Amino acid sequence: MKILVVEDEPGMLDNMVRSLEEEKYVVETAATYEAATEKIHLYKYDCILLDIGLPDGNGLTLLEELKKQDATLGVIIVSAKNAVDDKVAGLNLGADDYLPKPFHMAELHARVKSVLRRRKFEGNRLLELNNLTVDPDERTVCVNDVQLALNRKEYDILLYFLSNRNRLVSKTALGEHVWGDQIDEADSFDFIYSQIKNLRKKLKEHGAQLEIQAIYGIGYKVQAT
Amino acid sequence: MKLLNHTISYLAGILFILITGWAVLLYYNLLDEIYDSLDDGLANYKLLIMQRAEQDSTILQRHNFGEFNYAIKPISGPQVYTYTDVYADTLMFMENEQEFEPVRMLKTVFRNGDNFYELRVINTMVETDDLIADLLVSIIWLYLGLLASILVLNNFLLRKTWQPFYRLIQQLKMFRLEKQEPIRYGKTNVQEFRDLNEAVEKLIRNSTNTYLSQKQFIENASHELQTPLAISLNKLELLVEENNLNEEQLRLLSGAIGNLERMARLNKSLLLLSKIENRQFITEEEVDINQLLKTLLEDFEEQAAFKDVSVTLKEDGECRAQMNPDLATVLVTNLLKNAIVHNYQGGAVQVTVQPGKVIVANTSKEEALDEKLLFSRFQQGSQVDGGSGLGLPIVKAIADLYNYAVEYNYTGMQQFSIVFRAPAKKGEY
Structure with a gap:
């Protein structure tokens, strides 16, 4: 399972990567809108954790881009804003879930697993x-x-x-x-x-x-x- | 006392003194003038009689007044040389009125040939008591008339003049800093009102700016805290997951995590409050409050059971509210949470739904609470329980947003009611 974490806060990014790696996922990171765009064009991921408050662009635009490329890709929006509009807009654009900061690591894992389960229809869903x-x-x-x-x-x-x-x-x-x-x-x-x-x-x-x-x-x- | 009545009460006093003084002056001046002209008439009459007496001596025999206005009687002796004209008031019996009436009398002495005669000429005079009575009546009428016209003028003119002032006052009464409704100043040519309007405008602008910047600060602070909070919390969680920690270390970490979580919740509540106050919950739909209560009560089931609090729902009618569904959930959740948390072991919570109204009552160790403090932030003992102290302020903020009434009563139980009602129309106070 390959996961891309798009997050501009180094501390936040470090935590998520460490915790996800413990679950034996292959984790890649992008700290900017540009880096993220580059990565999604080059590689294929099973799940993307997307911070929508990026310094050089809106994560929601990135989400649109992602969904154009591969509609089956699992995307979880991670946001410190916890704004209702962002949540609604994100889910409308095809995001699978919305996770407001701060969150518990356990919650992150539950959401990621749930998304992966839902996205992998052919795999074992039990x-x-x-x-x-x-x-x-x-x-x-x-x-x-x-x-x-x-x-x-x-x-x-x-x-x-x-x-x-x-x-x-x-x-x-x-x-x-x-x-x-x-x-x-x-x-x-x-x-x-x-x-x-x-x-x-x-x-x-x-x-x-x-x-x-x-x-x-x-x-x-x-x-x- | 209203300004209008205030000026009138002063004017009434001043007018009373003024008119009374004026009336006295008028009375004496009038009387003086009347005497003057009467005396002139008498003097003239005297001369006529004296001329007549020279031609017709029979009139010298007229010792009594009778039908004439004069009486003559001869006198002698040395007093004739010292005699001067005397005008005097006296009384005389009047046939027509059948009573004594005041008359003006001129007493003088004249010589006819070698004899001296005393001549008394009279003229009927104003009856001073009648004059005073007449004057008094007129003056009272004048006084009342003046007062009435001032009252009318005041009501009309002053009201018109003070209109910008009353308008401003009316708006200031309704003014709420957090609502940010602009004050509409009436046009006025009066310098004082212009100054007042300017002063008020400046005051409001300053207060609004201060309020906004403070609100902005709270929002920014809460928002900026989210990320560091999230990072620290997660780092501690990662640390806890290292399997090499002993119980004491775990206990310390657990304390740190617990407090960080509390801080995160507090922060979240503050952000929620800001969002409600900034009207950022736009979507509205008809929310079935009965259904919402049932769903949320189910969520609270375990908590209530753990605290041995019996929860009853009494449905006296259907309650629906046009509002944001998320806020409806927050509103009802906070009310229920408050009722369960501020309860004692073995207590009770009674929820009653009526058309347009929800009442949540709970048993509590506390007596009646201070309503003023109840809805202000970080009040009462709520923080002791690890609560945010923002539950009821959030309830109030949501109610205020939709113009719902929040009522608090102490009936042996702590009782909170939300009255859902149609929002007031724009421009209606």
Whole structure:
């Protein structure tokens, strides 16, 4: 999988590249509009992370260019502006997703995986971890081909964990992903614990071979057992 | 007291003194003139009688007044030489009025041949009491008439004159710095009003500029903070993912991350507030508030359950609002969040939907809250809970944007109501 990160902030770029490389993606970078244009003409990418606030041009114009070239290319807009217009314009131009800064790394991975999954129709669209299989289109979870009865939020939690396996997922990142922006009071993240407890119980009952490990004070890590 | 009545009350006082003084003066002058002309008449009469007496001595026998206006009686003695003309007021019985009336009498002495006679000539006189009464009535009428005409003039003229002032006041009452509505100054030739208009215009321009630059600063600051915040947060996340950290190090990192996240949320809320105030949410559609409440209450389910807060939704009617759907979500989310967060373990939240109105009530440890502080930024104990302290200000900002009313009541429960209503037409206050 080849990913192009278009980002003019060196610190931001460095973080994204490091984190994406840990997932064994081939990551290339462009810090300017010009460099990005050059790269998309020369190489083929599976996914592009596009900062629309570039110093020498608007990322939205670049997006148009990209879509003209290859309509199946996955594009995620990354923006510090969090402006509704940009979001709407970007999605109208064919972007797959819109990620406002600041974001959690776990969120970035979940979005990238989701885009790659959706774009690779011929590939395996199922997520698997040992005997656990998740079908994101059907929103079903099976352990050894036996379907689990999960509610919407439990399913979202599990999918998020699978997109971030072997990676530490903070409570905040998980809370914001599953419950949205309203979960923004520090004390309200504690309730996530009881949700995880239910999920663990259901997974254990069906003999799923994975472990949701609590990392002190910060969050969780999902690993195969 | 209105300026109009203020001037009139002064004028009434001054006029009263002035007219009273003038009336007294007029009375005495009038009386003086009347006496003068009466006395002249009497003197003339005297001469006529004296001439008559020389030709016709029978009139010398007229000792009493009778039907005539004079009486003559002979006198003798030395007093005749010291006698001078005396004008005096006296009373006389009038047949027609059947009472004593004042008369003016001239008493004099003349000589006819060798005899001296005392002549008394009278003339009926103004009745001073009647004169005073008449004068008083006229003066009261004059006074009232003057007051009335001043009142009318004032109302008409002053109102017209002060119109630019009232116009300005009316607009200043409605003026809100954040709304940026321009003040329309009426044309005026009055120097003072021109000065006032200029002063107000300058004041407003300065305040507006200050307000805008401060707002701009907050926006820029929040915006510029986003990227460094994002970088630091992600760097810490990368560090946490290194597997060689011990629990103590993780705990420290977790604290740093938590606070950075809080800062990011705060920043986001500030940016949201700016955007609402800058009217950057343009698209509007009819939002089904009932449906929205149900969806959002489902999202809050786990949180409420964790806090053991029972949430009830009572639908007394359909509520729809013409507004931006994202803002509708933010509005309702903030209300519900507020009700759940500022609650106690085992408390309750009651949501009631009525046509055009949503009421969210929650149990709370606190008593009635200060409404003024409630909607101002970073107030009350909300920050203690790790909240942004911007939840209710955002609710207020959204309500203000659409001219909805936010009502707060304490009924044993903290109760917030949003009254959705049609936005006021332009130019309507």
